[in-house]
Amino acid sequence: MTEKWETGTQIVKRSRVMTAERMRWYADALESCAQDDGQAVIAPLNIHTSDEIARDNGLPARVSDGMVSTNWISTALTDVFGDSYLATGSLLTRFRRPILVDEKIDIQITVRAAEATPEGETLLTLDVACVKSDGEVATAGNATVVLGR
Amino acid sequence: MIGRYMSDLDKGDQLGPVEREVTPFLIREYAHAVEETSERHLGGAHQVAPPTLFHAHKLNLLHTACPDGTGPTARMHVVYSAKHHALLPAGARVQVTGRITDRYERNGREYVEMTVEIIDQDTRQVYATYVDTTLLSYRTGG
Numbered sequence: 001m002t003e004k005w006e007t008g009t010q011i012v013k014r015s016r017v018m019t020a021e022r023m024r025w026y027a028d029a030l031e032s033c034a035q036d037d038g039q040a041v042i043a044p045l046n047i048h049t050s051d052e053i054a055r056d057n058g059l060p061a062r063v064s065d066g067m068v069s070t071n072w073i074s075t076a077l078t079d080v081f082g083d084s085y086l087a088t089g090s091l092l093t094r095f096r097r098p099i100l101v102d103e104k105i106d107i108q109i110t111v112r113a114a115e116a117t118p119e120g121e122t123l124l125t126l127d128v129a130c131v132k133s134d135g136e137v138a139t140a141g142n143a144t145v146v147l148g149r
Numbered sequence: 150m151i152g153r154y155m156s157d158l159d160k161g162d163q164l165g166p167v168e169r170e171v172t173p174f175l176i177r178e179y180a181h182a183v184e185e186t187s188e189r190h191l192g193g194a195h196q197v198a199p200p201t202l203f204h205a206h207k208l209n210l211l212h213t214a215c216p217d218g219t220g221p222t223a224r225m226h227v228v229y230s231a232k233h234h235a236l237l238p239a240g241a242r243v244q245v246t247g248r249i250t251d252r253y254e255r256n257g258r259e260y261v262e263m264t265v266e267i268i269d270q271d272t273r274q275v276y277a278t279y280v281d282t283t284l285l286s287y288r289t290g291g
Contacts, residue, residue, distance in 0.1 A: 029182030
């Protein structure tokens with residue numbers, strides 16, 4: 001099965017624009033999840049939803065929560081691998097550069113290695129990244145997925 | 150040490166446990182916000198959480214341990230690292246615990262690393278192990 005997964009093969013490439021709304025949706029969802037009373041909550045302004053607060057903290061303007069780009073990668077992994085990723089996978093992301101409003105982001109997932117396990121399964125190691133239009137890497141890391149026989 | 154702010158946390162501090170139910174609302178609200186459109190997350194008899202929901206559990210733990218928030222300046226999340234051990238179904242009652250595994254300075258900025266474990270309250274099944282690194286202040290010297 002490992003031969004299906006050649007090193008360097010790009011298995012996902014999709015693009016999204018980081019809008020102010022996407023930044024706000026995530027901030028509000030975290031607050032709603034923290035309260036978890038069945039009601040949607042509007043989060044207090046923060047560096048992800050206010051240019052002023054972001055500048056007060058040394059940033060050029062509001063920036064995306066790194067979990068937004070991480071979620072885009074995670075969703076792509078779910079789309080491709082389903083329960084194999086959800087139940088036994090892993091994901092590591094490092095937030096290397098802030099993502100600003102209206103920046104176009106390419107979500108990329110590439111095969112780094114495929115190894116046969118003693119149990120007859122395939123351990124896939126993947127490179128993951130969110131890359132800006134100018135080539136700057138905003139988010140980078142790796143993921144693993146174990147695929148059945 | 151554990152006090153009012155996240156900036157009070159130090160290596161060795163234990164956070165939690167916090168117990169909560171992973172409600173269908175919690176999963177749907179998170180999934181919609183991150184544009185996760187898989188029906189596995191949006192409803193039905195076998196609804197399961199997106200794995201990145203672990204991050205919301207971590208924040209819940211922080212809200213409890215650090216009731217006054219981050220400290221003098223905004224914190225910034227810099228590393229997410231999660232290992233999944235089992236599907237996390239809607240309705241599961243989970244116990245979330247955290248441990249500060251490192252606190253260090255690099256280039257004039259302070260970082261806190263926290264390891265979080267999410268387990269089933271009843272069966273003790275481990276759902277995930279999550280390591281999170283946070284920059285306490287983006288502004289140097291802040």
